[in-house]
Amino acid sequence: MSQATKAVAPRVPQGKLFIAGGWRDASDGSTRATVNPADGSEITQVAQATAVDVDAAVAAARAAFTEGPWPRLDVHARARLLTRVAELAERDQGELAYLESVDMGKPIMFSSTVDAPIASQILHYFAGAVARLDGSVRGAATGTLNYTLREPLGVVAPITPFNFPLLLSLTKIAPALAAGNTVIHKPSPATPLTALKMAELFAEAGFPDGVMNVLTGPGVELGEALVVHPGIDKIAFTGSTEVGKSIIRKSADTLKKTTMELGGKSPNIIFADADLDAAVQHAFFGIFYNKGEICTAGSRLLVQREVYDQVLEALVAQAVAVVPGDPLDPATFFGPLAHRGQFEKVSSYVEIGQSEGAKLVAGGRPFHPTATPDGGLYYLPTIFADVDNAMRIAQEEIFGPVLCVIPFDTEEQALQIANGTAFGLASGVHTRDIKKAHRVAAGLKAGTVWINTYNQFDTTTPFGGYKASGFGRESGSEVLENYTQLKSVWVDLS
Structure with missing residues (x-):
């Protein structure tokens, strides 16, 4: 730079x-x-x-x-x-x-x-x-x-x-x-x-x-x-x-x-009838904004099975293209984790995910910029595919750049998986069907629901959680x- x-x-x-x-x-x-x-x-x-x-x-x-x-x-x-x-x-x-x-x-x-x-x-x-x-x-x-x-x-x-x-x-x-x-x-x-x-x-x-x-x-x-x-x-x-x-x-x-x-373990749901290009962008931003160090992170991505492979492929392509960099460089999108304890926590959960049988398809390791080969708390954007909602990486808040991708078949199953954690902070729904969007929003046990967007906030609008x-x-x-x-x-x- x-x-x-x-x-x-x-x-x-x-x-x-x-x-x-x-x-x-x-x-x-x-x-x-x-x-x-x-x-x-x-x-x-x-x-x-x-x-x-x-x-x-x-x-x-x-x-x-x-x-x-x-x-x-x-x-x-x-x-x-x-x-x-x-x-x-x-x-x-x-x-x-x-x-x-x-x-x-x-x-x-x-x-x-x-x-x-x-x-x-x-x-x-x-x-x-x-x-x-x-x-x-x-x-x-x-x-x-x-x-x-x-x-x-x-x-x-x-x-x-x-x-x-x-x-x-x-x-x-x-x-x-x-x-x-x-x-x-x-x-x-x-x-x-x-x-x-x-x-x-x-x-x-x-x-x-x-x-x-x-x-x-x-x-x-x-x-x-x-x-x-x-x-x-x-x-x-x-x-x-x-x-x-x-x-x-x-x-x-x-x-x-x-x-x-x-805390949160927020579900972000992509239905097969969604605008997939837009949904992938919102899903990527939903988990990797602020290096995943955001309580509303869409860390559980639920994707309908008909479009599961297509969405996963697009997300992996974006994740592997990210090059972490100096936070003071105006071109940097992805900086280091905030402190050593958080870096070690993210590293340990990636090991847990692999031991649980989730499929690591992107990231999963530290990154050392050329300028600081021995310093910096950088961790690559990480994606696990074929995650079971009962796994620890799907149930526990990691608070870092780790995405769990979970397939589903029906609207009812999506809601069951989405609500199947102790948390209820935020959630996302991506669909072109306005009736479905409102049905699912009503069924989600979360303090915030974003429809066809993610991580939108405003001072005028209340924010907070359900459950834990x-x-x-x-x-x-x-x-x-x-x-x-x-x-x-x-x-x-x-």
């Missing part, structure tokens, strides 16, 4: 904790490197928060909620501050995109055209939602007036993952702030840089001290300290189902509100219910 095509590195945000409107070291001074997955190089050292720092952040957030101006600001003032952050995020889109790419391995073609622009869109949307937090007057007996008020919860702690660090943080932070809550954000220890950059922007926008706090540090220890802390009112989590279950159990003693956006894929919704006006509580007021008019 020529020097002219490389993105220019902006300033990396300081790797400190952001508490009460200021930057500080961890209480014990500890730090840890955040690493570029493309070559294994250290980007910067990041503070590792302790339980002492959690106490400090909770005290700051609680004071900002109970004594500070934020929950008592009129809706116009709160909306103006959120709008200002959105404008600053627009100004610094290039920097946000760069940080997302070097920290997570996301190709710059996506971080600059999807993640960074949508970040400011989310903030603008919830700035506009502030004024929609209204109650209603209810009918009552003669001589009384009863009405409802929608009020903030208090201190909210978003715990967010490594795969979409910027967007999955803001889908929690923005509605929490719009509703008048204060926030303590714990980003993934693997990808903290855009969280620290956003803390800078909230400070620059003029948010009151303590309204927005960011704690970086070890995932399990820091997450547990937040979950069990009595001063936190809500946990908003995106991550694996097992971790989500643990958070629910550990939050029970303090009766925290929780919302869970958890969690509860609560992200985005849309519905999400504000997750960050508010309802009060009923009765007035005697006699």
Whole structure:
């Protein structure tokens, strides 16, 4: 790649904790490197928060909620501050995109055209939602007036993952702030840089001290300290189902509100009457976008037997043509996996698939770019054919570029296979028959159904799962219910 095509590195945000409107070291001074997955190089050292720092952040957030101006600001003032952050995020889109790419391995073609622009869109949307937090007057007996008020919860702690660090943080932070809550954000220890950059922007926008706090540090220890802390009112989590279950159990003693956006093993169904060229493109993008590190990945591709060989051949041809590359090269579609643990997980599941008897027809091994023969967490797009839905690779979330292709014969069989996992996050249907499309959409046990497309999202539209894929919704006006509580007021008019 020529020097002219490389993105220019902006300033990396300081790797400190952001508490009460200021930057500080961890209480014990500890730090840890955040690493570029493309070559294994250290980007910067990041503070590792302790339980002492959690106490400090909770005290700051609680004071900002109970004594500070934020929950008592009129809706116009709160909306103006959120709008200002959105404008600053627009100004610094290039920097946000760069940080997302070097920290997570996301190709710059996506971080600059999807993640960074949508970040400011989310903030603008919830700035506009502030004024929609209204109650209603209810009918009552003669001589009384009863009405409802929608009020903030208090201190909210978003715990967010490594795969979409910027967007999955803001889908929690923005509605929490719009509703008048204060926030303590714990980003993934693997990808903290855009969280620290956003803390800078909230400070620059003029948010009151303590309204927005960011704690970086070890995932399990820091997450547990937040979950069990009595001063936190809500946990908003995106991550694996097992971790989500643990958070629910550990939050029970303090009766925290929780919302869970958890894992998936999403079915993507191609019927024989589909536009096969378009369906193959959506299937390819559905699993290999973001290197498969996306909870909605169409990792189980169900193909009607009449067109099974044709679809499989087309997918394999596309997969073997992919050459992973430098995430900062604008031409790169497929970058490295986000961190070493994920690389090892994907590798182990490929071995499991082969041992289970699935037919490996593409990929199935690491890739070492010429520039970094001994570095980089690259794994080739991988396809297994003739998969049985009972296999572990079809039942368990791999969270990587591994596609399981499963044949089916009838519409009824397709639904049985599609619904035959513990998960229910997303799904896809490809057919020219509009009646069939709606029948199958109604029969799928999933929070999202895409028809003749895949992986479409919008800030206006709620997103979340069924079954083991969690509860609560992200985005849309519905999400504000997750960050508010309802009060009923009765007035005697006699």
